[in-house]
Amino acid sequence: xxxxxxxxxxxxxxxxxxxxxxxDAIAKLSYRPxxxxxxxxxxxxxxxxxxxxxxxxAFMAELVRGIEDVARMYHYHIIxxxxxxxxxxxxxxxxxxxxxxxxxxxxxxxxxxxEHVNTFEEAQIPIVLCRTDDPEGRIPSVNIDNAxxxxxxxxxxxxxxxxxxxxxxxxxxxxxxxxxxxxxYVAEMKNRxxxxxFIDTAREEYQEALLAVRTHVTMEPIDAILAANDExxxxxxxxxxDEKKSVPKDIAVVGFDxxxxxxxxxxxxxxxxxxxxxxxxxxxxxMTKLLQDEPISTFRVVLPHQILEHASSADV
Amino acid sequence: xxxxxxxxxxxxxxxxxxxxxxxDAIAKLSYRPxxxxxxxxxxxxxxxxxxxxxxxxAFMAELVRGIEDVARMYHYHIIxxxxxxxxxxxxxxxxxxxxxxxxxxxxxxxxxxxEHVNTFEEAQIPIVLCRTDDPEGRIPSVNIDNAxxxxxxxxxxxxxxxxxxxxxxxxxxxxxxxxxxxxxYVAEMKNRxxxxxFIDTAREEYQEALLAVRTHVTMEPIDAILAANDExxxxxxxxxxDEKKSVPKDIAVVGFDxxxxxxxxxxxxxxxxxxxxxxxxxxxxxMTKLLQDEPISTFRVVLPHQILEHASSADV
DNA sequence: CTGTTAGCGCCTTCAG
DNA sequence: CTGAAGGCGCTAACAG
Numbered sequence: 001x002x003x004x005x006x007x008x009x010x011x012x013x014x015x016x017x018x019x020x021x022x023x024d025a026i027a028k029l030s031y032r033p034x035x036x037x038x039x040x041x042x043x044x045x046x047x048x049x050x051x052x053x054x055x056x057x058a059f060m061a062e063l064v065r066g067i068e069d070v071a072r073m074y075h076y077h078i079i080x081x082x083x084x085x086x087x088x089x090x091x092x093x094x095x096x097x098x099x100x101x102x103x104x105x106x107x108x109x110x111x112x113x114x115e116h117v118n119t120f121e122e123a124q125i126p127i128v129l130c131r132t133d134d135p136e137g138r139i140p141s142v143n144i145d146n147a148x149x150x151x152x153x154x155x156x157x158x159x160x161x162x163x164x165x166x167x168x169x170x171x172x173x174x175x176x177x178x179x180x181x182x183x184x185y186v187a188e189m190k191n192r193x194x195x196x197x198f199i200d201t202a203r204e205e206y207q208e209a210l211l212a213v214r215t216h217v218t219m220e221p222i223d224a225i226l227a228a229n230d231e232x233x234x235x236x237x238x239x240x241x242d243e244k245k246s247v248p249k250d251i252a253v254v255g256f257d258x259x260x261x262x263x264x265x266x267x268x269x270x271x272x273x274x275x276x277x278x279x280x281x282x283x284x285x286x287m288t289k290l291l292q293d294e295p296i297s298t299f300r301v302v303l304p305h306q307i308l309e310h311a312s313s314a315d316v
Numbered sequence: 317x318x319x320x321x322x323x324x325x326x327x328x329x330x331x332x333x334x335x336x337x338x339x340d341a342i343a344k345l346s347y348r349p350x351x352x353x354x355x356x357x358x359x360x361x362x363x364x365x366x367x368x369x370x371x372x373x374a375f376m377a378e379l380v381r382g383i384e385d386v387a388r389m390y391h392y393h394i395i396x397x398x399x400x401x402x403x404x405x406x407x408x409x410x411x412x413x414x415x416x417x418x419x420x421x422x423x424x425x426x427x428x429x430x431e432h433v434n435t436f437e438e439a440q441i442p443i444v445l446c447r448t449d450d451p452e453g454r455i456p457s458v459n460i461d462n463a464x465x466x467x468x469x470x471x472x473x474x475x476x477x478x479x480x481x482x483x484x485x486x487x488x489x490x491x492x493x494x495x496x497x498x499x500x501y502v503a504e505m506k507n508r509x510x511x512x513x514f515i516d517t518a519r520e521e522y523q524e525a526l527l528a529v530r531t532h533v534t535m536e537p538i539d540a541i542l543a544a545n546d547e548x549x550x551x552x553x554x555x556x557x558d559e560k561k562s563v564p565k566d567i568a569v570v571g572f573d574x575x576x577x578x579x580x581x582x583x584x585x586x587x588x589x590x591x592x593x594x595x596x597x598x599x600x601x602x603m604t605k606l607l608q609d610e611p612i613s614t615f616r617v618v619l620p621h622q623i624l625e626h627a628s629s630a631d632v
Numbered sequence: 633c634t635g636t637t638a639g640c641g642c643c644t645t646c647a648g
Numbered sequence: 649c650t651g652a653a654g655g656c657g658c659t660a661a662c663a664g
């Protein structure tokens with residue numbers, strides 16, 4: 001019994017011959033170790049809880065894929081849960097993860113509150129925030145510099161001679177992805193003595209953005225739109241075309257996230273690339289370091305971003 | 317100890333007062349039952365294994381979301397794994413699921429082989445195939461009638477006066493989704509005395525489809541394209557526009573799957589709707605019935621499909 | 633290097 | 649209606 005455990009986990013030296021006998025028996029009986037029993041005895045389940053707002057959102061699936069790939073590399077599995085970004089559900093899920101004795105949690109949320117942090121501490125489980133900013137930096141996280149990316153985008157557009165640059169996004173509370181992007185946008189617009197223009201929607205979604213841009217375009221002259229994400233950016237392109245204006249001639253459009261959508265738009269969409277897959281992959285790798293007490297250089301990993309220029313903002 | 321178990325699982329009558337005392341204690345100690353121990357003792361983990369080729373593929377995330385939503389309703393959780401459609405990996409994953417003592421497996425694969433079936437039987441775990449056809453109907457499954465959908469599409473296009481209808485898809489082995497769709501296409505073309513035209517790609521992916529259609533359009537006159545999925549259909553639209561032809565005037569385009577992409581294309585894409593979310597939801601609901609020995613009317617659930625007409629195939 | 637012995641935290645009889 | 653006792657299948661000391 002114990003010897004079998006030893007060869008299976010390679011946790012101590014076993015004589016070659018005995019090892020062979022064990023392996024043979026295992027094969028003959030087509031024995032499979034019971035991971036649940038193993039988890040109970042060892043206190044480690046080789047399972048990571050993944051809490052995301054919504055897997056079916058444009059980019060999330062890629063991110064999850066990144067997590068899962070790295071997880072497999074390290075012999076972990078993932079339990080996937082959707083929170084819809086609801087605080088109550090998120091807190092509940094963290095509790096459930098605890099019950100399930102996951103070894104760690106990769107957590108994504110539109111906005112982190114102190115209630116989250118409390119729950120994390122209570123649960124005593126290693127956490128990695130992914131694409132979720134903790135302004136106070138209490139929790140390990142993997143992010144990009146969203147505000148900085150907006151700054152870059154405004155720079156980029158202004159250098160191309162655009163001055164009436166609008167920001168298309170929803171209005172959320174503080175600590176949101178979009179709010180960070182908006183913050184960078186506002187800062188750089190002011191920095192360049194340009195007047196910020198806002199096209200606001202209730203939710204970040206194609207149809208709403210389509211309508212918002214359509215009406216806005218007829219009311220106020222603008223020559224560029226920076227959208228909070230690709231889906232809205234594409235809505236902007238279509239809205240502009242619907243209003244018989246031209247992209248990029250009349251209005252340049254820049255998106256955010258570099259989802260597959262960006263290259264499926266006509267004109268192809270200039271977008272700020274976040275490595276979605278890497279997001280997940282890096283977060284999971286980070287997790288494994290935490291779990292194996294590997295040394296880590298920083299608790300706040302910042303992934304690089306980059307403007308991918310396509311036709312939607314090309315020189316006219 | 318035993319009484320606590322009884323109140324937690326509501327598995328026997330407990331005096332109201334004792335129940336209250338237990339609940340109070342639980343709250344005071346912020347006690348959480350250990351799901352792993354529970355799983356070991358009860359032989360049920362309340363966990364479902366979900367094996368999919370690739371979550372990050374266009375529609376899969378929606379499907380997974382459907383699974384997860386219904387799973388939560390019934391207090392299950394899901395372990396998500398990507399197989400990349402590789403037989404070896406799929407078999408391996410089924411084994412792992414067994415070790416993890418999942419209560420059931422929802423399985424998706426581009427093509428089911430007898431090796432799969434053997435592994436299922438060996439593992440002795442309830443299985444539900446999802447969007448995966450078992451030609452011999454040995455395993456419970458949730459599908460649409462793919463061949464029938466293609467028949468409908470050809471009908472639809474022919475009634476609109478199109479006669480040179482091409483099928484855009486990759487060449488796979490038998491038992492594939494695309495092969496079913498192709499089968500229906502061929503059958504109905506012949507049935508109507510039309511000559512099947514094939515635009516083949518190696519993989520089912522935007523870039524390849526784009527190139528394939530571009531070159532094909534210049535070589536052979538066609539007036540309609542039925543694509544194996546939306547992504548390829550959008551590639552077709554763009555390829556046609558790139559070649560200075562018009563959609564739908566010169567060539568009508570019909571896609572498959574009704575992913576979000578379809579409404580983000582210009583012209584908007586006519587597509588054969590499969591309820592992706594429902595796919596997952598129904599499969600998971602099916603699973604719960606299996607697990608609770610509820611009566612089930614049929615082992616092969618066939619979901620309805622429907623042609624959603626948009627501009628890409630509108631009357632000219 | 634290998635067998636023996638305790639648990640891991642819960643569920644499930646079995647008495648009372 | 650409630651407590652006591654055994655066991656789920658494995659890991660982790662402990663001897664030998």
